[in-house]
Amino acid sequence: MATPRTRGAARAAAALAAGVLAVSLTACGGDDDGGDEDKSGGTGGTGTTVTLPRLxxxxxxxxxxxxxxEQANFKKVLAEFEKRTGAKVTFVPxxxxxxxxLGSKIAGGAPPDVAMLPQPGAIKQAVERNWAxxxxxxxxxxxxxxYSPGWQDIGKVDGKQYGVYYKAANKSLIWYNTQVFENAGAAEPKTWDELLTTARTVYDSGVTPFSVGGADGWTLTDWFENVYLSQAGPEKYDQLAKHEIKWTDPSVKEALTTLAEIWGKKDYVAGGASGALQTEFPASVTQTFxxxxxxxxxxxxxxxxxxxNIGETKAKVGTDAKVFPFPAVGDxxxxxxxxxxAVILRDSEAAQALATFLASxxxxxxxxxxxxxxSPNKSVPDSAYPNEVQREMAKALIDxxxxxxFDMSDQAPQAFGGTPGKGEWKALQDFLKNPEDVAGTQAKLEADAAAAYGN
Incomplete structure (x- = not known):
């Protein structure tokens, strides 16, 4: 029987899916302003709602x-903080x-004042090491x-607030080249079986169905997480994220077997497995458009x-490039x-002011x-976004x-879920190379997880 949280997750999934499906059909080009003015105050849509000290x-x-x-755009945010406070902010790649x-910086006595941490597991580690x-x-x-309580909670450790989730992502989307789909007569799929049919239709038209940025292991963990969440359900997902069930569990076998229906299909991945493993995420996007x-x-x-990354090509979002929700594998x-x-590593008035600004x-x-x-910030108006695609995504996220x-690998200790060449990233890269070895992949994942979680 579905729990209230399971039912809530299903409702949220349906809402997000409906929003993205609608926008994929109706969106205008990436330069569309929708005629929708940001009435939140100020000029250029920036506005002022939070008072900051002079620094x-x-x-x-x-x-x-x-x-x-992404870095260039964030630097513009830091420039706005500089303008408002008089402080000088340096971005450290x-x-x-x-x-x-960060460990090497701290060991050398020169930690940054603030770090943008992409994993809740990393926040926890920073607190445990007395850095945060x-x-x-x-x-x-x-x-x-x-912020909603959920977005506040994932920035907490032992009930104390350490993180401001400045940036959010909907990681359950598949983007497609509209010319390819039109030529092939392919349709946007709603289920996994329909996705396989769409892939076959694209393949029969003479185009490889999927581009995979396998050189970046995090893209592969994202593939797995979407299949696993839909197929195994939210409760199993939470258990696996906490390593309360083992990676040798039958539910993991089922998800890997499902993934292999694409990863293991000859000529379904651009460049084959070897080519995908040499393709970094940005190139996986640009070569599609x-x-x-x-x-x-x-x-x-x-x-x-x-x-x-689509913006780095001549393709326009909403016309040349459209999107549909990751199809349902399960219910x-x-x-x-x-x-x-944003996590503060060197406590000061200036660092606290920046965290306050990023939370506004x-x-x-x-x-x-x-x-x-x-942004997961519910006070940001939809009109702040530059096109209908993003406005619909932002609305769905807040709704x-x-x-x-939350991304499962990001919840894990970094040694397992966030380190190039190790843990889950490496195991799934090896699985992309040899998708017949489900049992061996499970065994490797479990061994690495047990070592990282300490159980």
């Missing part, structure tokens, strides 16, 4: 793993796993005003942030969320209008409230 002469360092357009990067500092009253007040109606692949799975389509949280709608509005970004599941 003339103060300096801050903010570390994150963001690169390219970090490497994955960010916990290891609790948020002050200002940031907590903004969180209480602007370059080459007109003969790209390297017709579809690419990943979250809403794919729009940033309901999955809704997997991710995000990045003011910061989010700056980046929202630039595209490729979603879902606390009925979502």
């Amino acid at each position: 003339d002469g103060e300096s801050l360092e903010v570390a994150a793993v963001w690169t390219g357009t 970090a490497q994955d796993p960010i916990i290891n990067f 500092k609790p948020l002050g009253a200002g940031a907590q007040a903004e969180l209480a005003k602007n 370059t080459g007109g109606d003969q790209p390297k692949a017709g579809m690419v799975y990943e979250g809403d942030f794919v729009q940033v 309901a389509p999955p809704v997997v969320s991710g995000g990045d949280a 709608p003011d910061a989010a509005r700056v980046q929202a209008k630039l595209g490729g970004y979603l 879902a409230g606390d009925d979502f599941r």
Whole structure:
């Protein structure tokens, strides 16, 4: 029998699915402003809702793993903070796993003031190592005003608030090249079986169905999590995320076997397994939307942030590039969320002010209008986003409230869920290479998980 939380998750999944399905059919191009003015105050849609102290002469360092357009857009948020406070903020490029990067900085006596941590597991590790500092009253007040309890809770450790989830992601989306679909006569699928049919239709038209950025192991964990959540259900998902059940559980076998229906299908992945394992995430997107109606692949799975990389091509979101929800493998389509949280490592008035700013709608509005970004901040108006695709995604995210599941690998210790060449990333890369070895993959996942979780 479904529990209230299970039923809530199913309702949220349906709401998100309906929203994205609607927008995939009706969205305009990526430069559409919808004629919808942001009436939240200020100029350029930034507005002012939070009071910040003057910090003339103060300096801050903010570390994150963001690169390219994502980094450039976040720097504009930091520039707004500088303008409002007089502080000088320097962006510090970090490497994955960010916990290891921060450890080396701290050991050298030069930690950044604030770090953007992409995993709840990383926040927990930072607290356990006495690196992270609790948020002050200002940031907590903004969180209480602007965030649902669920988004506040994933930034807490032992009931104390350490993280501000500045950035969110809907990781349950598949993007497709509309010319490819039109030429093939392919339809947007709603179930896994329909996805396999769509893939076959695209393949028969002469285009490889899927582009997979297998060089980045996190894309593969996201594939697994969507299949597992929909197929095994929310309760099993939560148990596996906490390692309360083993990776040798039959539910994991079932999910891997399902994944192999795509990963193990000859010529369904651009470049084959070896090519996918050499393809980084940005290239997996751009190769889907370059080459007109003969790209390297017709579809690419990943979250809403794919729009940033589509923007690097000539394709327009809503016309050349459309999106549908990750199809239902079980009773309901999955809704997997991710995000990045600001965590203070060097406590100061300036660091607390930046955390307060990032918890306010003011910061989010700056980046929202630039595209490729979603905020879990419910005080950010839909009109802050630059096109109908993003407005619908943002609305669906907020409307879902606390009925979502956070990225499973991001909840794990970084040694298992967030380290290149190790743990879940490496095991799934090996599985992409040899999708017949379900049992061996399960055994490796369980051994690595047991070591990382300490059980």
